[in-house]
Amino acid sequence: MTDATTQRSPQVADFELSNELAAFRKTCRDFAERELRPNAALWDRETKFPADAVRKAAALGLLRVTTPRAYGGSELGNVASCVMLEEINRCCPSTGVTISVHNSLVSSPLAKWGNDEQKRRYFPKLVAGEWIG
Numbered sequence: 001m002t003d004a005t006t007q008r009s010p011q012v013a014d015f016e017l018s019n020e021l022a023a024f025r026k027t028c029r030d031f032a033e034r035e036l037r038p039n040a041a042l043w044d045r046e047t048k049f050p051a052d053a054v055r056k057a058a059a060l061g062l063l064r065v066t067t068p069r070a071y072g073g074s075e076l077g078n079v080a081s082c083v084m085l086e087e088i089n090r091c092c093p094s095t096g097v098t099i100s101v102h103n104s105l106v107s108s109p110l111a112k113w114g115n116d117e118q119k120r121r122y123f124p125k126l127v128a129g130e131w132i133g
Helices: 019-036 040-045 051-060 078-091 093-113 116-128
Strands: none
Touching: 019 051, 019 078, 040 093, 051 093, 078 093, 093 116
């Protein structure tokens, strides 16, 4: 007789990215290699905020991954945000922090707890990169 506490239950988890997320990862990696890696050390050394790179990230849609579609977001969600940040942080962690805070500490709470007027007022500028959270 086998004791139920000693039996190992099978754990099955699929960690493969969907085709959509794999394509998103490649887009993020290409952006980070092209726009961030060549300048990251200089930005850090000169304590310069990479405003142009953040604007380009916004144009690519990286400032709207946790924003609802109804307000101009892509609504890709937290897994997509993690995938994106792995690639961004690989090349420029300080830019990764900027993008992470924008999506997770500003846009996500606004989406969850903001009223409709606040969402209509703030999301257009946040997703466009006019305002950085």
